[in-house]
Amino acid sequence: MKKNNEIGEVKLDREQFKEFIKCAKNIENKLDTLIIFMKLMAPKPKLGKEEAEILKLCNKKNNISDMVKKLEKTEKNVGVVLTNLRKKGYIKSTIMNDKYVYMKI
Secondary structure: OEEEOOOOEEEOOHHHHHHHHHHHHHHHHHHHHHHHHHHHHOOOOOOOHHHHHHHHOOEOOOOHHHHHHHHOOOHHHHHHHHHHHHHOOOEEEEEEOOEEEEEEO
């Protein structure tokens, strides 16, 4: 590695850059695993009645439209609750059979 003293940049050749990217991706994967572990170990916040109803429908089968129909709620309302559940670490979204659905973590 050569250091350009004028602007403080580090110059990497192609192989050094590939190795750097490999290390960065490895660190990213480990951090992702650590975050998931921390979320699993942290106590879950309590759920309200509406959140509990929507959480029951997070079974890898229902998208927002399905939940709106089943719960007779507005799409905006269901979307807000899903966002809150995601922030609290209860759910994540995924694609199943070309459909954007929600699942419990």
